[in-house]
Amino acid sequence: MIDERIRAQMRGFVAGMPERYGRLETVVERGRRRRRLRQAVTGLGVVVAVGATIGLAGLFGLGAGPRRDPAPVGAGRAVRVVEVAKGVELWVAPQVVESGGWRVYQALPGPAPRFDTDGLGQEIPLIPGDPWQFPLLGRSWGGGPGDSTSDLVYLGDLGEAKIALDLSPGHATICAFVEMGPFDGVTSVCSIGEGGEPFSVYAGAPPIGAAVGWTPLPEETSVVVLRTADGASFWQRPVGRTVFFVRVDGACFGEATLTVLDGDGNVLDRGRVTPVGPCRVTP
Amino acid sequence: MDAVAGEAIGDVVIAPPTFEDFYRRSWVEVYRPLAATIGDPDLAAEAVDEAMVRAYARWRKVREAENPEGWIYRVALRWAIDRLRRRQRERRFEIRLADVASTREPEVEPGLWPALATLPVAQRAVVVLAVAYDWPERRIADTLGIRPGTVKSRLHRGLERLRRELGA
Secondary structure (H helix, E strand, O other): OOOHHHHHHHHHHHHOOOOOOOOHHHHHHHHHHHHHHHHHHHHHHHHHHHOOOOOHHHHOOOOOOOOOOOOOOOOOOOOEEEEEEOOEEEEEEEEEEEEOOEEEEEEOEOOOOOOOOHHHOEEOOOEEOOHHHOOOOOOOOOOOOOOOOEEEEEEEEEOOEEEEEEOOOOOOOEEEEEEEOOHHHOEEEEEEOHHHOEEEEEEEEOOEEEEEEEOOOOOOEEEEEEEEOOOOEEEEOOEOOEEEEEOOOOOOOOOEEEEEEEOOOOEEEEEEEOOOOOOOOOO | OOOOOOOOOOOOOOOOOOHHHHHHHHHHHHHHHHHHHHOOHHHHHHHHHHHHHHHHHOHHHHHHOOOHHHHHHHHHHHHHHHHHHHHHHHHHHHHHHHOOOOOOOOOOOOOOHHHHOOOOHHHHHHHHHHHHOOOOHHHHHHHHOOOHHHHHHHHHHHHHHHHHHHOO
């Protein structure tokens, strides 16, 4: 029998307990890192057990790194708009980094998925980049920035590959920079994102091989799923209304389908890409 | 538009509960009794977040568990107890070193807490859930992962001790 005096005291006690509130975004971010770590440990176990296995992450040249998400679009943060090509606008962070003839904007990720992404396959994270870390800063490249300032939107990192969109004036189409490691690993691919369709390009600067992506995506895009003809499935959250899947083993993608999902998992669009470029035949 | 539930793109299926929904629904439900049990709201909030991080990392398994809130509560409670023990060890070390007591009073109602704090945590958890929140025996058993008989005995002993401490 619980006596009423104790019950009243207990209720007063819990009623006086200060409220605290959870931080969902932080928890999801930490959980995502923890899940990657668990997958990496599990993957390592499989490699040890089976012997030599080429991991898909290796195929994509990915390294696990913490996602440094700036606030997503619509999160109440001040943003500015830049034009990537005629009539194609992107939301970017308000701060801009200028150095050596380059002006680098930081792209923002799309809205976080509110559905379970477990069944979508392997995440190939495009990790939003810090403009100060963009490797072209302070250096000239090819035609260089020349006398005028060249503008870039730094989308982020795909493992070692750094992806940016070119905002140089006069561009009628979207061009992307891809850099792998050393400076002369920089290449650019243009004529992507024509008519808002998915693209398939061959970067032609080994070890960077083919790239498949989609830009500009609808602003409410949360996830894009890439499925290759062999049944493998990968997904990515867009940054700067763009997803970019890059192969760094010199090979190309086969036929692939892309599915664009909003934050609730609704399909916004679908597209198909076919391989292009002189794809190297892997032994 | 089609709905996607993770497994099959393009199929119209009922979406399973998302982690975000679960988090919003369960966080406060777990936090409140946990804070009352350990007497430290900040530590309780940290513990629930830590349990939620672990749940996110293995969400498919957790969401299929019989009682995901219970899973969160147990993980958070164990984590908080570990932290409290570590804090006590550090405190003892500090006292030996500097002869200064580094004590932190719980940020809770002062009258009841000293009495409640004399109960072992396992008893205290049952007493808080049963007396302050009126949870039925079965729900407490499921949440704490113990048998209903154990709930009954812990509640009985806990109340006995509480009466003595309060001079009731």
